[in-house]
Amino acid sequence: MSEIQLAGRVAVVTGAGQGMGRAIAQRLAAGGAKVAALDLNFEQAQESVAGCADPSVCMAYACNVSDSNAVNETFAAVESTLGPVSILVNNAGIGRAPGDGSDQMYELMGKRNEEMANGEEPKTHVDHIVFMEDEGWRDVMGVNLDGAFYCTRAAVRSMVNADIKGSIISISSTAAQSGEGPVHYVTSKAAIVGLTRALARELGSRGIRINAVAPGPTNTPIMNGIPEQWIKDMEAAIPLGRMAEPNEIADAVSWLASDASSMCTGSVLVANGGSYFF
Numbered sequence: 466m467s468e469i470q471l472a473g474r475v476a477v478v479t480g481a482g483q484g485m486g487r488a489i490a491q492r493l494a495a496g497g498a499k500v501a502a503l504d505l506n507f508e509q510a511q512e513s514v515a516g517c518a519d520p521s522v523c524m525a526y527a528c529n530v531s532d533s534n535a536v537n538e539t540f541a542a543v544e545s546t547l548g549p550v551s552i553l554v555n556n557a558g559i560g561r562a563p564g565d566g567s568d569q570m571y572e573l574m575g576k577r578n579e580e581m582a583n584g585e586e587p588k589t590h591v592d593h594i595v596f597m598e599d600e601g602w603r604d605v606m607g608v609n610l611d612g613a614f615y616c617t618r619a620a621v622r623s624m625v626n627a628d629i630k631g632s633i634i635s636i637s638s639t640a641a642q643s644g645e646g647p648v649h650y651v652t653s654k655a656a657i658v659g660l661t662r663a664l665a666r667e668l669g670s671r672g673i674r675i676n677a678v679a680p681g682p683t684n685t686p687i688m689n690g691i692p693e694q695w696i697k698d699m700e701a702a703i704p705l706g707r708m709a710e711p712n713e714i715a716d717a718v719s720w721l722a723s724d725a726s727s728m729c730t731g732s733v734l735v736a737n738g739g740s741y742f743f
């Protein structure tokens with residue numbers, strides 16, 4: 466791909482301590498951006514910054530994106546240290562939380578798979594919602610959706626104050642379209658598409674663009690704990706035959722962050738190897 470030029474732009478990346486967020490932070494830095502790497506895990510965010518093209522113009526911040534005050538304080542710190550925000554990547558996300566019934570769901574799914582593997586008519590139902598407590602639902606929505614809202618609002622305030630035609634990218638998921646996955650996660654990722662479309666209309670007159678990237682299965686630590694056989698089955702169902710690597714998602718994000726995508730707003734860029742078509 467042609468070189469992405471982001472020289473001097475301030476880019477905030479959430480969940481930048483590992484996985485896709487780390488790859489995105491480092492990709493934007495390679496394009497010349499001054500990156501603010503936000504994560505719950507400060508040490509890992511620091512490691513991400515250390516791997517940036519010019520770590521001296523990037524900063525790590527400890528920030529829980531589901532905490533509105535913490536987000537506002539962090540953006541104020543970013544503005545005073547690095548300058549007004551031109552790029553935001555809402556990447557922080559979780560797929561499970563305590564009290565969300567994931568353990569029961571995995572157990573039931575294992576049983577059902579076993580029944581099918583034995584050639585039996587499956588009797589076990591995987592009704593995950595039955596085991597999902599309010600707390601588990603709220604935590605996932607709090608990070609994936611509220612977090613994206615709080616960060617987007619803070620970034621737009623910064624862009625409006627400094628009259629910047631910025632670019633905001635949020636990480637949705639193929640699950641938003643396919644419906645495959647736990648209900649809190651799928652709902653939050655579908656809501657990201659709504660946030661993107663509503664704000665594309667609202668902010669277009671200012672030249673602020675907002676897009677989403679919808680990855681399919683991607684080789685990051687979020688995949689840890691998923692049984693190996695399920696991963697194999699998942700990959701077998703992908704036309705390109707494999708999961709994405711974090712760098713491949715980072716390339717899609719950096720294109721949307723740059724002027725190379727200047728006519729794109731409100732779009733969902735699908736990067737899933739053909740596993741689902743939007």
Ligand SMILES: NC(=O)c1ccc[n+]([C@@H]2O[C@H](COP(=O)([O-])OP(=O)(O)OC[C@H]3O[C@@H](n4cnc5c(N)ncnc54)[C@H](O)[C@@H]3O)[C@@H](O)[C@H]2O)c1
Pocket residue numbers: 479480481482483484485486503504505506509528529530531555556557558559560608612636637638639679680681682683684685686687688
């Ligand atoms: N990996 C996949 O297969 C896949 C597929 C589609 C979409 N996604 C989405 O891509 C994004 C990145 O996924 P990943 O696979 O790199 O995940 P990951 O679990 O490897 O990394 C997520 C990072 O976010 C941080 N984080 C979690 N909660 C946070 C909070 N409240 N505040 C700040 N930081 C927080 C974690 O500390 C971690 O560093 C997520 O939004 C995820 O839902 C992932």
